Structures are given as C-alpha cells and as structure tokens.
Amino acid sequence: MAYNPGDWHDFFVMSGGAAAALAGLLFVAMSLHARQIMANRFFSTRAVGTLTSLASQLLISGAALIPGQPLVLLGVEVEAAALVFVAFTARQALTRGRDAPAMAGRWTHRLYERVGGTIWLVLFNIAGVSLLLRAGGGLYLLAAVMFFMFAWNIYIAWVLITEVSESG
Numbered sequence: 001m002a003y004n005p006g007d008w009h010d011f012f013v014m015s016g017g018a019a020a021a022l023a024g025l026l027f028v029a030m031s032l033h034a035r036q037i038m039a040n041r042f043f044s045t046r047a048v049g050t051l052t053s054l055a056s057q058l059l060i061s062g063a064a065l066i067p068g069q070p071l072v073l074l075g076v077e078v079e080a081a082a083l084v085f086v087a088f089t090a091r092q093a094l095t096r097g098r099d100a101p102a103m104a105g106r107w108t109h110r111l112y113e114r115v116g117g118t119i120w121l122v123l124f125n126i127a128g129v130s131l132l133l134r135a136g137g138g139l140y141l142l143a144a145v146m147f148f149m150f151a152w153n154i155y156i157a158w159v160l161i162t163e164v165s166e167s168g
Contacts, residue, residue, distance in 0.1 A: 002138035003071055003131070005064045015146050016061030022150070023054040026157050033164045040167070045092050046160045052088070053153050056081045057146060064139075071131060071138075078142060079128025086121055112155070120145070120152050 001007045030037055030047050037043040063069065063077045127145045130136035137144075 002140050003134050005069070005071065005074060005139065008064060008139050008143070011143060012061040012064040016058050016065070018150065019054045019057035019061065022153065022157075023051055023058065026050060026054065026153075029157070029161060033161070036164050036167065037160075043160065043164055043167075046156065046163075049088060049092060050153050050156050050160065053085070053149060056085070057149055057153075060142075060146070064142075071134065075128055075131030075133075078131055079125065082121070082124035082128045085124065089117060089121060116152055116155070120148055123148060 005012070030051075037047050060078060060081060063074055123141065123145045126136065127138075127142040130138050130141050
C-alpha cells in the first residue's frame with residue numbers, strides 16, 4: 001500500500017476537497033482585510049504562502065488521483081513542490097523586514113514558526129524522495145505530511161488574521 005496510489009484514492013479525494021475548502025475560506029477571510037494585507041509585505045507574503053501551500057495540497061492530491069501515473073512521476077511532483085517551498089520559505093525568512101508585527105517577534109511565535117516550518121519542509125522533502133526511491137514510507141509519509149500541512153496552514157492562517165487584526 002505504501003507505493004500504490006490507487007489504494008489511497010479516498011484519502012486524496014478527502015485531502016484535495018479539504019484543501020480546496022480551506023483555501024476558499026481563507027481567501028474570503030483575507031479579502032475582508034485585503035487593504036491591510038496588501039499594504040504590508042510581511043502580511044502579503046504570509047498570505048501568499050498559506051494559499052500556495054493549500055493549492056499545493058490540492059495539486060498533489062489531484063496528481064495522486066491521476067489513473068496509471070507512474071509512482072516515480074508522483075515522486076517528482078511531490079519533490080518539486082517541496083523544493084518550491086524550501087525556496088519560498090528561505091526567501092520569506094530573508095526578506096522578513098520591518099513590516100513584521102510585534103506578535104511575529106515574540107519568542108514563542110518564532111519558535112513555533114521555526115520548528116513547525118522546519119519539520120514540515122524536511123518531511124515534505126523526505127516524502128518526495130521516498131516516493132522516488134520506493135523506500136522509507138512512501139504514501140504513508142506523504143499522508144503524514146498532508147495532515148501536518150493542514151494543521152500548519154490552519155495555524156498560520158489564524159496567526160495572519162490575528163496579526164492583521166492587532167495591527168490596525
């Protein structure tokens with residue numbers, strides 16, 4: 001089962017549907033504060049990152065549901081998405097800037113972001129490599145990554161909405 005996407009059909013249908021629903025809800029929530037988010041580079045980067053992450057979950061779920069797609073191709077798709085997020089996260093960390101709200105500077109928040117973000121990126125990359133090599137957990141690991149991504153995106157979306165609300 002770890003390397004047969006067909007056995008995971010229901011999981012990826014659920015995951016794709018949940019990602020689409022959460023992305024839609026987040027888009028509506030952010031549209032209520034669009035001016036504040038777009039006026040602040042920190043907020044806009046966080047918003048784009050969260051929406052992009054949910055979109056990647058939707059796309060990965062869709063890719064896993066493609067009938068007859070070779071597992072190695074799914075591994076390439078997962079790894080490509082993981083590497084995009086490594087680059088995006090590095091860019092975000094390097095361009096944090098003066099627009100960051102006070103909440104983002106709190107040590108507990110920085111700890112959550114660094115530990116959670118690192119765990120997510122490492123597991124995401126390992127899942128892609130696992131699928132490519134057919135070793136190390138395969139789709140079980142990808143499922144764990146997807147669950148972690150949902151929890152992480154919900155946390156970051158809540159933080160964004162809280163930060164925007166506190167800023168003005």
